[in-house]
Amino acid sequence: MTTSDHTDHRSHGSHADTAEVWMENTGTYPLVRPPVIDADEVWKTYRNGSLEVDALRGVSFKIRSGEYVAVMGPSGSGKSTLMHILGCLDVPTSGTFHLAGEDVSTMSEEELAHVRNRRIGFVFQQFNLLASMPAWRNVELPLLYAGVDRPERKRRALEALDRVGLESRVDHRPGELSGGQQQRVAMARALVTDPDLILADEPTGNLDSVSANDVLGLLDELHRSGRTIVLITHEADVAQAAERTMRIRDGQILGEQLADSAAASR
Amino acid sequence: MNVLEIFRTGLEAVVTHRLRSALTVLGIMIGITAVILTVGLGEGAQQQVSSQISALGSNLLTVTPGSTTSSSGIRGGFGSASTLTVGDAAALTSGVVAPDINAVAPATTASESMVAGTANWTATVVGTNTSWLTVRGRSMTEGQFIAGHDLSTRADVVVLGATTAQELFGFRDPLGQTVNIAGQPMSIIGVLNTVGTSSSSSTSSNPDDQAVVPLTTASALLFGGSSRNSVSQILIQARSAGTLSAAYQEADAELLSLHGITSAASADFTITSEQQVLSTATSVDKTLTVLLGGVAGISLLVGGIGVMNIMLVSVTERIREIGLRKALGATPRVIRRQFLVEASVLGSVGGVLGAGLGLLGAAVLPHFISDKITISPVATVGAIVVAIGIGIAFGVYPAGRAARLAPIDALRSE
Numbered sequence: 001m002t003t004s005d006h007t008d009h010r011s012h013g014s015h016a017d018t019a020e021v022w023m024e025n026t027g028t029y030p031l032v033r034p035p036v037i038d039a040d041e042v043w044k045t046y047r048n049g050s051l052e053v054d055a056l057r058g059v060s061f062k063i064r065s066g067e068y069v070a071v072m073g074p075s076g077s078g079k080s081t082l083m084h085i086l087g088c089l090d091v092p093t094s095g096t097f098h099l100a101g102e103d104v105s106t107m108s109e110e111e112l113a114h115v116r117n118r119r120i121g122f123v124f125q126q127f128n129l130l131a132s133m134p135a136w137r138n139v140e141l142p143l144l145y146a147g148v149d150r151p152e153r154k155r156r157a158l159e160a161l162d163r164v165g166l167e168s169r170v171d172h173r174p175g176e177l178s179g180g181q182q183q184r185v186a187m188a189r190a191l192v193t194d195p196d197l198i199l200a201d202e203p204t205g206n207l208d209s210v211s212a213n214d215v216l217g218l219l220d221e222l223h224r225s226g227r228t229i230v231l232i233t234h235e236a237d238v239a240q241a242a243e244r245t246m247r248i249r250d251g252q253i254l255g256e257q258l259a260d261s262a263a264a265s266r
Numbered sequence: 267m268n269v270l271e272i273f274r275t276g277l278e279a280v281v282t283h284r285l286r287s288a289l290t291v292l293g294i295m296i297g298i299t300a301v302i303l304t305v306g307l308g309e310g311a312q313q314q315v316s317s318q319i320s321a322l323g324s325n326l327l328t329v330t331p332g333s334t335t336s337s338s339g340i341r342g343g344f345g346s347a348s349t350l351t352v353g354d355a356a357a358l359t360s361g362v363v364a365p366d367i368n369a370v371a372p373a374t375t376a377s378e379s380m381v382a383g384t385a386n387w388t389a390t391v392v393g394t395n396t397s398w399l400t401v402r403g404r405s406m407t408e409g410q411f412i413a414g415h416d417l418s419t420r421a422d423v424v425v426l427g428a429t430t431a432q433e434l435f436g437f438r439d440p441l442g443q444t445v446n447i448a449g450q451p452m453s454i455i456g457v458l459n460t461v462g463t464s465s466s467s468s469t470s471s472n473p474d475d476q477a478v479v480p481l482t483t484a485s486a487l488l489f490g491g492s493s494r495n496s497v498s499q500i501l502i503q504a505r506s507a508g509t510l511s512a513a514y515q516e517a518d519a520e521l522l523s524l525h526g527i528t529s530a531a532s533a534d535f536t537i538t539s540e541q542q543v544l545s546t547a548t549s550v551d552k553t554l555t556v557l558l559g560g561v562a563g564i565s566l567l568v569g570g571i572g573v574m575n576i577m578l579v580s581v582t583e584r585i586r587e588i589g590l591r592k593a594l595g596a597t598p599r600v601i602r603r604q605f606l607v608e609a610s611v612l613g614s615v616g617g618v619l620g621a622g623l624g625l626l627g628a629a630v631l632p633h634f635i636s637d638k639i640t641i642s643p644v645a646t647v648g649a650i651v652v653a654i655g656i657g658i659a660f661g662v663y664p665a666g667r668a669a670r671l672a673p674i675d676a677l678r679s680e
């Protein structure tokens with residue numbers, strides 16, 4: 001297994017109505033590119049015994065490649081639930097979800113693991129680092145499951161840590177790092193596989209404003225380098241960082257708006 | 267992810283969770299050590315009994331009065347005069363009627379009090395002939411055994427067992443001294459070799475605590491009375507182990523005809539071989555081994571449940587880790603293999619250490635306790651296999667379940 005086969009999923013399927021020409025990978029043929037995310041009437045119902053909670057109630061939207069989208073809503077509105085479905089960490093109760101043109105519900109466990117590994121970088125509110133491992137070992141984990149060999153893993157992990165400004169903390173364990181530094185380690189882990197899609201669930205929620213700005217700056221940088229970014233937040237000023245903001249409440253999308261800067265640049 | 271990486275990840279987890287790993291290894295170790303030692307004790311006892319019985323005399327048949335063949339149990343001879351006589355013994359020595367019999371020793375025994383100076387002691391007195399030494403497989407540490415002329419002259423001589431000599435004379439040399447047996451002064455002409463005693467010996471009398479006198483002397487002077495010619499047993503030595511059953515048939519036929527009995531079922535004597543005693547004793551010890559094995563099995567089970575607990579807890583407390591690894595791209599198979607490596611490493615380390623400790627115990631313990639410990643390869647290998655099996659089963663099973671959880675359910679668990 002290698003990481004050099006990013007393109008294999010991109011050629012599948014086509015949604016002509018929303019397709020756009022993918023300009024980056026101009027091989028011999030221009031590729032018709034489906035939206036990275038295409039959710040259609042997605043419902044998610046949690047059942048705890050007799051208690052049922054509809055966390056998502058018919059959510060439909062699309063996100064195109066290279067977009068920077070914020071999903072904003074109050075606590076309990078279903079943002080995390082949505083992110084878990086977008087990240088193939090959970091499956092919808094009903095409705096369909098296409099990731100880069102592929103229906104996720106038809107994929108096997110192995111294929112889903114592969115998709116998470118190659119195409120998606122996660123940043124969680126609680127960092128989710130392994131406490132027993134130094135920073136660089138946490139960062140190299142996705143590469144381990146991608147089958148990259150050890151020296152190459154280390155090289156790329158150090159490079160990613162360098163990119164988030166933690167080159168002097170590579171051997172520190174998460175417990176020896178501040179919250180902001182830990183979230184930067186998590187960011188390095190999300191970008192080390194060079195994924196198309198970065199999903200960040202309240203990445204600044206546990207951080208002071210300086211660290212929060214660092215994280216947002218990194219997301220911005222990733223966006224500029226062509227990544228698709230979904231930023232989940234309950235704070236309007238954090239959502240400002242994105243080009244487009246979708247408002248979600250009680251499991252439904254209320255509407256969306258383009259940021260002034262994004263609108264201006266179009 | 268290749269095998270080497272999976273192996274490395276598993277090993278790393280073992281090292282990271284040191285305490286948990288150590289406890290698991292300890293549980294497996296104790297179970298295996300317990301099995302090796304308890305089964306070893308049982309087998310050791312079995313071997314000890316075998317060697318003691320073979321020390322009693324080789325190729326030995328014992329004729330005793332009375333029958334055990336009838337449904338009424340032992341009958342005839344008992345309580346009245348013995349049905350066996352010196353004449354029976356003499357007839358069996360004939361090379362013509364019993365070519366497979368090497369030596370015959372009639373014996374009559376009684377418990378008698380002995381006095382030497384101020385020392386007083388009660389021991390078994392055996393009246394027998396010159397063949398007794400050979401038939402019993404004994405030898406002399408000093409002096410002579412009873413000779414033919416002692417028998418013909420009804421000499422007042424006695425050969426003492428080592429324990430008897432010690433009790434009567436302490437550390438003084440008993441040779442040439444006189445001991446009063448049932449009031450009769452007898453001079454000591456020899457001391458028997460030491461056989462060694464054991465609590466698990468099948469014979470009730472201690473072979474080192476007896477006094478051997480000529481049969482003629484015993485009948486005339488010691489036991490006297492109506493039973494002058496009767497003996498309490500006839501010991502027969504076959505020429506070899508191979509001719510034991512031929513010797514048995516010759517003795518049986520000769521005694522039946524001498525006693526005028528036509529049906530073997532109504533025989534007034536019983537012939538037993540040491541082989542029978544051996545197999546009875548061995549089967550008793552097999553029962554012991556099974557019992558000990560059961561105890562060991564239970565300790566293995568308890569150890570296994572401990573291991574199971576630790577593995578279950580360790581998987582449960584690492585469900586978040588499993589969820590994270592899955593979120594980052596680990597397939598269920600990779601997760602299962604990582605735990606398989608962990609469990610196998612813990613199991614094998616525990617297995618090797620447990621076997622080592624067991625073998626060490628088997629080598630060292632016999633210096634502190636009187637029992638012998640024999641290593642049973644089957645029990646050792648079995649214990650190791652079971653312990654490692656338990657470790658793997660209870661490490662891999664919950665990990666397999668966790669690996670199948672949706673990553674977010676695993677990641678969300680507390």
Ligand SMILES: Nc1ncnc2c1ncn2[C@@H]1O[C@H](COP(=O)(O)OP(=O)(O)O)[C@@H](O)[C@H]1O
Pocket residue numbers: 046047048053054055073074075076077078079080081082
């Ligand atoms: N595992 C779960 N079981 C039951 N209910 C859940 C579970 N996860 C979330 N919920 C419920 O679903 C709703 C949406 O939760 P969530 O997606 O976490 O919201 P947000 O991230 O916007 O705060 C909430 O009412 C929450 O209580």
Ligand SMILES: [Mg+2]
Pocket residue numbers: 079080081202
């Ligand atoms: Mg949330």
